[in-house]
Amino acid sequence: xxxxxxxxxxxxxxxxxxxxxxxxxxxxxxxxxxxxxxxxxxxxxxxxxxxxxxxxxxxxxxxxxxxxxxxxxxxxxxxxxxxxxxxxxxxxxxxxxxxxxxxxxxxxxxxxxxxxxxxxxxxxxxxxxxxxxxxxxxxxxxxxxxxxxxxxxxxxxxxxxxxxxxxxxxxxxxxxxxxxxxxxxxxxxxxxxxxxxxxxxxxxxxxxxxxxxxxxxxxxxxxxxxxxxxxxxxxxxxxxxxxxxxxxxxxxxxxxxxxxxxxxxxxxxxxxxxxxxxxxxxxxxxxxxxxxxxxxxxxxxxxxxxxxxxxxxxxxxxxxxxxxxxxxxxxxxxxxxxxxxxxxxxxxxxxxxxxxxxxxx
Numbered sequence: 001x002x003x004x005x006x007x008x009x010x011x012x013x014x015x016x017x018x019x020x021x022x023x024x025x026x027x028x029x030x031x032x033x034x035x036x037x038x039x040x041x042x043x044x045x046x047x048x049x050x051x052x053x054x055x056x057x058x059x060x061x062x063x064x065x066x067x068x069x070x071x072x073x074x075x076x077x078x079x080x081x082x083x084x085x086x087x088x089x090x091x092x093x094x095x096x097x098x099x100x101x102x103x104x105x106x107x108x109x110x111x112x113x114x115x116x117x118x119x120x121x122x123x124x125x126x127x128x129x130x131x132x133x134x135x136x137x138x139x140x141x142x143x144x145x146x147x148x149x150x151x152x153x154x155x156x157x158x159x160x161x162x163x164x165x166x167x168x169x170x171x172x173x174x175x176x177x178x179x180x181x182x183x184x185x186x187x188x189x190x191x192x193x194x195x196x197x198x199x200x201x202x203x204x205x206x207x208x209x210x211x212x213x214x215x216x217x218x219x220x221x222x223x224x225x226x227x228x229x230x231x232x233x234x235x236x237x238x239x240x241x242x243x244x245x246x247x248x249x250x251x252x253x254x255x256x257x258x259x260x261x262x263x264x265x266x267x268x269x270x271x272x273x274x275x276x277x278x279x280x281x282x283x284x285x286x287x288x289x290x291x292x293x294x295x296x297x298x299x300x301x302x303x304x305x306x307x308x309x310x311x312x313x314x315x316x317x318x319x320x321x322x323x324x325x326x327x328x329x330x331x332x333x334x335x336x337x338x339x340x341x342x343x344x345x346x347x348x349x350x351x352x353x354x355x356x357x358x359x360x361x
Contacts, residue, residue: 005067005279012064013071016050020079026328029080033184033331038082038148045086046108054090059097066220066286070227070278077231080331084145084186087224088113091122091144091343094216095153095164095201110150114217115167118144118188121344121352122218123211127157128193135195136167144342146189147178153201154193155210162210165198172196183334186342219285219293221343222300223278229307229339230274232332236314237267239329267310274303294356301349304340311336 005013023044032041045051054069055061069090076083089096089111096112116125119142128138136154146152152167152174169176173196178189281299284292311333315322322329340346 005071009067009071012053012068013075016072016075017078019048019050020075020081024079024081029331032082033080036184038085038187041082042085042111042148051086051089051108054093056097066223066282067279069220070223070282073224073227074231074234074278077228077332077335078235080185080232080235080328080335082185082187083228084188085111085113085148087186087228088145088149090224091217091221092153093220094213096151111145111148112151112153113143113145113149114214115140115143115146115152115154115191118142118342119344121348122221123214124218124344124348125155125214127155127162130156130158130165130198131195134165134198134200135173136165136193136198137195139190139192141190142179142188143191144186144188146191147176147187152191154198155214156198162214164201164210164213166201167193167196167198181338183338185331185335186338215293216285218343219296222296222349223282223285225339225342226274226281226296226299226303227278229304229336230271230278232336232339233267233271233274233307233310236310236329236332236336237271239332240267240314240317267313270306270310274299274306277303291356294353297349297353297356300344301346301353304336304342305346307336308340 024041032038049062050072052060052062053064053072054066055063057063073083073087076086092112092114095114114122114125115128116122117140128136128140130136136156143152146169149169152169154165154167155162156165167174169191173194175192175194176189177192178187181188277299281292281295284295289295314329315333321327323333324330
């Protein structure tokens with residue numbers, strides 16, 4: 001199956017790519033990553049209205065759905081810009097959308113993140129505990145963008161089941177400890193709650209209960225990380241092909257060697273297949289298809305695994321220079337490797353896919 005974008009979606013992708021080309025050239029991106037400055041890009045990204053994509057117009061956003069968000073993730077990855085806060089906020093959107101005050105975080109750049117480990121599938125998050133007054137206690141390791149956002153959405157266990165509450169990351173009883181990643185374009189931090197005050201976010205009686213909200217968030221995470229991986233693969237292929245025409249051995253470009261041609265063709269085929277998988281899964285999640293989680297699982301498992309393999313192939317085509325700090329390939333290599341485990345490994349998502357396929361047997 002080959003997925004075709006609408007004229008509006010194609011125009012949107014071009015507009016965003018052109019904007020990123022002006023705002024985030026390679027030398028500027030490097031300066032952000034070297035200094036750990038994600039706020040400068042995030043602020044400009046939201047000031048120019050891009051944060052509002054995927055948020056309904058009646059809620060102050062720019063409209064658009066999951067396909068537009070997947071296109072956004074793909075283009076952000078192609079430029080290796082800091083995007084942890086944006087990704088975390090778009091994943092948390094199902095928990096925020098019925099609360100206008102909280103939803104404003106998605107549009108104004110403050111952002112929000114689900115207090116779940118960035119290594120785990122969102123819907124499998126272990127809830128924390130809270131006392132009778134709603135004060136939250138417990139620790140969550142490696143939360144995506146925890147040090148960058150203005151709100152934490154926390155799953156909490158109660159006698160009636162899991163509920164979602166909102167905690168101020170700058171409030172009392174919250175300690176955020178940043179952790180280093182090889183991929184400097186994203187950030188994680190350990191979050192410790194010690195009787196931290198909270199406010200209810202999604203009540204059990206709501207139309208979409210916490211379990212459904214977390215399942216929707218998991219599907220969104222799978223699609224958007226897969227789209228990010230697609231963007232890195234596309235950029236690594238461009239770089240590898242260009243380098244193969246510049247580097248010479250035995251008096252000819254290495255791109256003329258059959259093994260190098262095969263490696264590039266394999267990346268290309270994987271990327272073309274990934275594109276249809278990602279866009280189809282995005283449309284499925286947006287439309288509320290009963291099999292949306294299975295489609296998202298297939299995208300996350302297949303596309304990110306292929307992206308990690310593409311990174312290895314691109315690095316082999318470059319040789320050792322590709323992993324030096326001076327060469328841009330290492331930015332995309334590290335990003336692709338993180339995508340493979342971000343919000344769940346391919347193995348974890350294949351297990352989810354297998355569970356959905358079992359009734360068919």
